[in-house]
Amino acid sequence: MPDHAPSREQQIARTFVALADTLVPDFDIAETLSVLVDRVVELLSVSAAAVMLVAADGTLEVMASSSHSAELLELFAAQTEAGPCVDCIRSAAPVTCTDIQDQGHRWPPFAAAAQECGFRAVHAVPMRLRDQTLGVLTLLGTEPGALSDDDGQLGQALADVVTIAILQHRAIEHSERVAGRLQIALDTRIVLEQAKGILAERGVMSPDEAFSRLRDYARSRRRRLTDLARAVIAGTAELDTILTSATDSAQR
Incomplete structure (x- = not known):
């Protein structure tokens, strides 16, 4: 029988369509972020993914994850305010650690937690638009190694789409309700x-x-x-x- 499995190009196109579907009045941030972390794991050479956003009071909140281990690691990073993902938010630039065992001296507690969770590589992608940084998409690997240029660019592009969706809906809201919108997401x-x-x-x-x-x-x-x-x-x-x-x- 012929193989009807979608090609990578078709999967990528469907992912962008799925994320574009969020650009509607009935916006569900939880569903959008769930789609994002699931699809990057399917499309990129990574084992898990998670999203951390900056709350109105400046605290870091883990909003979505593709696995329990990824969620635990990101929660640890948020609580200790240390790790590649936190550095990514602060610098608004990608942060890569290709082998946490050899390069973890930059974040000793995070490195220990990452290895305990079974991860060896961390690639943090900023969720930003111009001078606004909403959070970070963290890509995790169980084996050491860098992302390919294509995977890195695709990961950033997917993060950008979701960032634009969130910012667009914030812009529609009255300025006094912007902070409340994110609080709803945290409650969700x-x-x-x-x-x-x-x-x-x-x-x-x-x-x-x-x-x-x-x-x-x-x-x-x-x-x-x-x-x-x-x-x-x-x-x-x-x-x-x-x-x-x-x-x-x-x-x-």
């Missing part, structure tokens, strides 16, 4: 984490797998991810249906 993350925990306990599975089931169910039913998560917390969602729902890889 808490809702998703609670729903993920409920599903993980119910299905006796990892938090990563529980989130994947939640996200796939929301997409297949064309429901907002955050609305479904709230239904899970409120007890009005069919948990077993969500947990047993088959993943349609063609929709990814």
